[in-house]
Amino acid sequence: MSASNRKQETTFDSGRETIQLRSYKGASGLLLERESFVKETRRGGDVRVTQVIVASEPNVAGFLAAEPYRSIVGVVQQWLRTEWQEDAANDTCFPATSLDRIRALADAPDESVLIEQTQRIIQELGAQTAFFFLADRDADGEPNAYRILITGSADIAQTYVKRKWYATDPFMTRARKTEQAFVSSDIGLLKNFSGSWRDMGETAREFHLGSWIVAPAHDMNTTKFGALYASNAVLPQDGGEDILRQNDLLFSLLSTRLLHWYMAQEVAITRKTTGLDRVQLTILNAKARGESPEMIAQSLDMTPRHLKREYFPAIREKLNAKTIDDAVRIAGERALLAAASERKVGYVLHSARWGVFLRFEMSVPFWSSNPQGIDDAQVFADAEAAARAFNSLPPGHDAKLHRVEVFHTADTATIQDCVDAGLPSWTP
Incomplete structure (x- = not known):
């Protein structure tokens, strides 16, 4: 999901879990990805979880401390000895206010800048650590893939993935169904939880993450949704949630901007791979609105015959569709109709x-x-x-x-x- 140059990649297979490691340079530092593919989970389907961190010294230390496979630790340490790059773009000029920073995320060249700027923004809004989850859903609406953008506390993110808490995470369950930001006590008090919910809460507090706000982000044009988790060290009973709740609109705006950044990357890749031009996208969007070929042709200053004989076949071929209606459906699934409209x-x-x-x-x-x-x-x-x-x-x-x-x-x-x-x- 980055425009940066891929540098190194390797794969580990433990039998039930396959791990892919990747490192590459971003505009704001070296990025490290850990992609875990787990087979036959308790939810009954395969789940893919990708963690993304900027490889600064504290981030990597926590990340490796919680890594369950020692062989992976050795590989990452070897990579960093030869390619360590901190603050590659520390001379970059960034906007001054939180709102300006959020707006400027649309122009981020890669995830290293997203991580750096998200960290700055959430600190200005009363949080210390944040995770942005980009989740994809299967045909039944169940999440089957997660990409986690990590700012700080990479060790707890590793623990979260290792213990597969994403399968029972109450924050994620609620974020799937609502567009409203909520704080941790809206789910309930930790003392009343049991099982994995209590384990998650107690582990978070061990890492000095006491209060949380979760800002979901949804878009009807994609199967993906986002959830921004932000936390500070103060417990709810001591007022830790108050400042987070006061800034809930900005947290929601940040979450939405992050989701749209990923959607823009996906649309750009799809447009490039399909080769659809502006006129073809306009035709698809008009068809999606229910316009007839005659109406579309008139708006584009061409004859219906030319539209059907020249443009419809070209669109079907580029989207590998049998009919123009199938092409419209495929374009909608790939979020191309929103891009055209x-x-x-x-x-x-x-x-x-x-x-x-x-x-x-x-x-x-x-x-x-x-x-x-x-x-x-x-x-x-x-x-x-x-x-x-x-x-x-x-x-x-x-x-x-x-x-x-x-x-x-x-x-x-x-x-x-x-x-x-x-x-x-x-x-x-």
């Missing part, structure tokens, strides 16, 4: 000398004059969001922000988006 205004950086700014790779800026295979450009909300790109330019540069329109979930502009905005095209 709404557009937003953003800005790209353009220089008469270098062309369109594309993105940073390993802290090196790439432009359309030398794209190195890159076929899209990073979109910024405003000049403040583009500060890092501006600051990387030499004195006297001629780069300016240029307005573009992109799909509402997109964080990059396609070549066609740039051309439509009056910018020069480029060959990747």
